[in-house]
Amino acid sequence: MTTHRDQVLALMFDAQTALVRAFEECDGESRFTPHAWERPGGGDGWARILEGGAVFERAGVNVSAVHGEQVPAAITDRQDIDPGAGFFATGLSTVLHPRNPWVPAFHANFRYFEVGEGREVWWFGGGADLTPSYGFEEDARHLHRTLKDCCDTFDPDFYARAKKSCDEYFYLPHREETRGVGGIFFDRMHPEGPDGWERAYGFVERGLNSLVPAYLPIVRQRVQTVYGERERQWQLLRRGRYAEFNLIHDRGTRFGLESRGNTEAVLMALPPLASWSFGVVPRPGSEEERLAEFLRPRDWLTA
Amino acid sequence: MTTHRDQVLALMFDAQTALVRAFEECDGESRFTPHAWERPGGGDGWARILEGGAVFERAGVNVSAVHGEQVPAAITDRQDIDPGAGFFATGLSTVLHPRNPWVPAFHANFRYFEVGEGREVWWFGGGADLTPSYGFEEDARHLHRTLKDCCDTFDPDFYARAKKSCDEYFYLPHREETRGVGGIFFDRMHPEGPDGWERAYGFVERGLNSLVPAYLPIVRQRVQTVYGERERQWQLLRRGRYAEFNLIHDRGTRFGLESRGNTEAVLMALPPLASWSFGVVPRPGSEEERLAEFLRPRDWLTA
Numbered sequence: 293m294t295t296h297r298d299q300v301l302a303l304m305f306d307a308q309t310a311l312v313r314a315f316e317e318c319d320g321e322s323r324f325t326p327h328a329w330e331r332p333g334g335g336d337g338w339a340r341i342l343e344g345g346a347v348f349e350r351a352g353v354n355v356s357a358v359h360g361e362q363v364p365a366a367i368t369d370r371q372d373i374d375p376g377a378g379f380f381a382t383g384l385s386t387v388l389h390p391r392n393p394w395v396p397a398f399h400a401n402f403r404y405f406e407v408g409e410g411r412e413v414w415w416f417g418g419g420a421d422l423t424p425s426y427g428f429e430e431d432a433r434h435l436h437r438t439l440k441d442c443c444d445t446f447d448p449d450f451y452a453r454a455k456k457s458c459d460e461y462f463y464l465p466h467r468e469e470t471r472g473v474g475g476i477f478f479d480r481m482h483p484e485g486p487d488g489w490e491r492a493y494g495f496v497e498r499g500l501n502s503l504v505p506a507y508l509p510i511v512r513q514r515v516q517t518v519y520g521e522r523e524r525q526w527q528l529l530r531r532g533r534y535a536e537f538n539l540i541h542d543r544g545t546r547f548g549l550e551s552r553g554n555t556e557a558v559l560m561a562l563p564p565l566a567s568w569s570f571g572v573v574p575r576p577g578s579e580e581e582r583l584a585e586f587l588r589p590r591d592w593l594t595a
Numbered sequence: 596m597t598t599h600r601d602q603v604l605a606l607m608f609d610a611q612t613a614l615v616r617a618f619e620e621c622d623g624e625s626r627f628t629p630h631a632w633e634r635p636g637g638g639d640g641w642a643r644i645l646e647g648g649a650v651f652e653r654a655g656v657n658v659s660a661v662h663g664e665q666v667p668a669a670i671t672d673r674q675d676i677d678p679g680a681g682f683f684a685t686g687l688s689t690v691l692h693p694r695n696p697w698v699p700a701f702h703a704n705f706r707y708f709e710v711g712e713g714r715e716v717w718w719f720g721g722g723a724d725l726t727p728s729y730g731f732e733e734d735a736r737h738l739h740r741t742l743k744d745c746c747d748t749f750d751p752d753f754y755a756r757a758k759k760s761c762d763e764y765f766y767l768p769h770r771e772e773t774r775g776v777g778g779i780f781f782d783r784m785h786p787e788g789p790d791g792w793e794r795a796y797g798f799v800e801r802g803l804n805s806l807v808p809a810y811l812p813i814v815r816q817r818v819q820t821v822y823g824e825r826e827r828q829w830q831l832l833r834r835g836r837y838a839e840f841n842l843i844h845d846r847g848t849r850f851g852l853e854s855r856g857n858t859e860a861v862l863m864a865l866p867p868l869a870s871w872s873f874g875v876v877p878r879p880g881s882e883e884e885r886l887a888e889f890l891r892p893r894d895w896l897t898a
Contacts (some may be wrong), residue, residue, distance in 0.1 A: 327874060341873040352873070466852040466861075528868070535869075536862075539842035540852075549769045549843075558769075559839075562871040565831070566838075569867065570644040570655070571630060571859045 296414070296489060297357075297380055300404045303493070304355045304384040305338075307402075307500040311353045311386055312340050314504045318511060321346035324353065329554040333360045339557040343564065347515055349391040352560035357382040358551055363407060366547035373407055380406040381551075384500070385544065387561040388507070393527035394517040396424035396431060396472065397534065398507045399561065401544060402496050416492045417479040418499055419454070420506060421462055423472030425523075425530040426579050427586030431510045432473040436592040438506040439476050446495040454478045459589040464537055470587050471537045475506075526580050529572060531563035538562060599717070599792060600660075600683055603707040606796070607658045607687040608641075610705075610803040614656045614689055615643050617807045621814060624649035627656065632857040636663045642860040646867065650818055652694040655863035660685040661854055666710060669850035676710055683709040684854075687803065688847065690864040691810070696830035697820040699727035699734060699775065700837065701810045702864065704847055705799050719795045720782040721802055722757070723809060724765055726775030728826075728833040729882050730889030734813045735776040739895040741809040742779050749798040757781045762892040767840055773890050774840045778809075829883050832875060834866035841865060 312324045322345035329337045335358030342351040359380040363373055383403030390397065402418035422435045436455070443451035454476035462471035483491045538545050538561055548558030574580035615627045625648035632640045638661030645654040662683040666676055686706030693700065705721035725738045739758070746754035757779035765774035786794045841848050841864055851861030877883035 325873075339873070343872060350871075466855075466858045532865070535838060536842060539839060552769075555769045556874045559871060560873055562835070564872065565868065565870045567868045568653075568862060568865040569646060570628075570642070570863055 296493075297382060297404070297406060300493065300496075301355075301357050301382050303497055303500070304357075304382060304402070307384055308338070308340065308353050308355050310501075311503065314508060315342065315348065315351055315353070315388065318508055319345040319347045319351075322348070324351070327557070329557060331356075331358050331551075331553055333358075333362075333552055335359050335553075337554050337557050339554065339560060341560055345391070347390055347392070347395070347511065349389050350560075350564035351386075351388040352557075353384070353386045354557050354560060355382070355384050356553060356557065358553060360551070364547055364551040366543055366550055367405065367407070373413070377408045381547075385561065386503070389531070389563050390511065390515070392515055392517065393425050393519050393523040394514040395511050396422045396514075397531075397563075398422055400503050402500055403544075404496075414482065414489070415479070416481040416496050418481075418496060419458055419461075419475060419477035420499070420503060421458055421472055421475035421477070422507070422510070423530075423534060424586075425527045425583070427473070427583050428514075429592070431513070432592045434510060435473070435475055435506050438502055440593065442495075442498050442502040443476060445498055446491070450478075451476065462537065464533065464541070467533060467536070469533075469584060470589060471534065473587065473592065474589060525567070526574075528565060528567035529569060530583075531566035532568045535562055535566050599796075600685060600707070600709060603796065603799075604658075604660050604685050606800055606803070607660075607685060607705070610687055610806075611641070611643065611656050611658050613804075614806065617811060618645065618651065618654055618656070618691065621811050622648040622650045622654075625651070627654070630860070632860060634659075634661050634854075634856055636661075636665075636855055638662050638856075640857050640860050642857065642863060644863055648694070650693055650695070650698070650814065652692050653863075653867035654689075654691040655860075656687070656689045657860050657863060658685070658687050659856060659860065661856060663854070667850055667854040669846055669853055670708065670710070676716070680711045684850075688864065689806070692834070692866050693814065693818070695818055695820065696728050696822050696826040697817040698814050699725045699817075700834075700866075701725055703806050705803055706847075707799075717785065717792070718782070719784040719799050721784075721799060722761060722764075722778060722780035723802070723806060724761055724775055724778035724780070725810070725813070726833075726837060727889075728830045728886070730776070730886050731817075732895070734816070735895045737813060738776070738778055738809050741805055743896065745798075745801050745805040746779060748801055749794070753781075754779065765840065767836065767844070770836060770839070772836075772887060773892060774837065776890065776895065777892060828870070829877075831868060831870035832872060833886075834869035835871045838865055838869050 322342050324340040324342045327339040337356035339354045361378050363375050363379045385401045388398045400420035407413040440451040458474040458477035461477045481492050625645050627643040627645045630642040640659035642657045664681050666678050666682045688704045690702045703723035710716040743754040761777040761780035764780045784795050
């Protein structure tokens with residue numbers, strides 16, 4: 293009999309294959325390299341990384357399946373869970389850092405947890421979000437529209453909640469700004485009822501399938517835009533913010549590092565190159581200055 | 596009457612002036628720019644930043660003096676302190692990221708805290724450490740020798756403890772390596788006895804005075820070494836590790852961000868440019884490969 297976890301893991305592998313194929317086709321030049329790793333405490337990971345591509349300066353599509361007796365703190369501190377109950381976690385993460393500063397970075401993650409002896413406690417989580425260095429309303433609208441259409445297949449109220457969670461989650465308090473224009477973010481998805489698991493699984497499957505149509509049209513729209521040193525410098529500074537978020541706040545990063553996953557795979561989300569400079573203030577009226585206002589959360593579908 | 600805190604703040608300003616002068620002289624081209632800031636909750640900061648220098652790609656010497664009613668969590672979680680007792684904190688931080696990959700980065704910090712109504716609880720803290728991209732035993736030895744000579748003026752057992760604390764503090768568990776070759780690190784320095792405060796103050800003063808002789812001879816020794824793209828790439832990767840440490844682990848960064856200090860001043864320690872690449876393995880026998888072994892903590896004075 294196929295277990296739930298086997299079913300989810302197979303879904304993650306299928307999605308990895310599809311995403312790698314689509315991203316390689318979009319890049320047109322570079323290929324993903326596979327790197328398998330084993331977790332000493334139990335589990336495996338299958339990272340696929342593209343570096344130095346024509347379109348993507350760095351991209352990763354990682355799948356992992358880890359388990360153990362000690363539930364990582366990143367989980368226990370958020371639910372009334374016995375730390376010694378044992379856990380199983382599998383997920384797919386993808387992050388793309390394009391070379392062209394006019395093309396936004398993209399991140400998505402879908403994950404599945406089981407906790408406890410009989411694994412009676414389970415939930416799905418996931419999300420997708422867009423991080424531009426330069427703001428285009430039509431890009432944000434396209435992303436949110438695609439994600440909302442997917443969410444509506446699960447529950448007509450779901451998008452609004454997941455959109456709000458995303459804005460709240462991808463927020464840097466010390467910068468008083470969101471990481472990007474958001475998207476969706478959800479955790480602890482555990483629908484009640486006899487078909488609860490199937491409903492959640494079906495949604496995650498459709499969510500994975502929506503990533504390519506949500507992101508690649510935006511890449512194709514922007515990738516031919518000419519850029520120079522000024523745009524590149526701005527992109528590197530914005531990537532610094534991206535690194536700040538991931539290293540200070542991101543729960544997935546924390547879970548990965550705490551559960552002693554593969555450090556390189558966990559940190560593949562970090563940008564290939566990032567910079568920090570003191571107190572940079574964009575020129576008044578410039579595209580760069582416009583970004584701060586652009587990143588303020590709003591209803592993108594009616595914007 | 597001069598209060599203890601006034602005395603420490605004056606010391607920090609004097610040290611800032613001296614460090615800025617010495618670093619500018621060493622750089623030979625660029626100057627530090629001053630940036631004053633105010634903390635909404637109470638306090639001020641005086642950052643001085645040099646960017647794009649001939650020797651230093653980025654350098655900062657910051658002084659701050661902050662106070663408030665709510666003791667920041669970065670302090671309370673480490674001592675039995677009433678969170679509402681009120682606090683005063685002043686300190687000097689300096690970080691130098693040289694341009695030439697053969698020149699190590701350097702960081703030092705000295706700080707003073709008072710907690711409670713009558714400020715009866717006080718302590719000093721501080722440290723200094725060296726982060727090379729390429730290992731030279733004589734550099735590590737020079738740093739440790741200079742710091743030990745300073746520590747010995749306080750207590751003959753002090754260096755050994757502070758050296759060990761430094762190795763333990765500047766450690767990245769997910770990389771299983773130290774940030775650099777260490778130095779000294781101490782916290783909660785509160786000598787007993789009627790002259791306890793003066794003894795601690797005197798040590799901190801001598802510690803601040805030892806920073807230039809501890810670091811600049813190393814800079815002058817290495818700064819003429821020719822480097823190319825290979826060394827630069829390696830330096831950028833190592834700086835990625837530096838950013839990881841500061842954003843994930845550093846308590847000073849956490850304190851600064853939590854106490855709502857000036858974000859740009861707190862993050863001036865981050866490198867001007869840093870990179871991440873998947874699973875880089877240095878060529879066997881290369882200088883780059885040697886670094887991992889070089890970073891393993893040891894007694895540098897007899898090495």
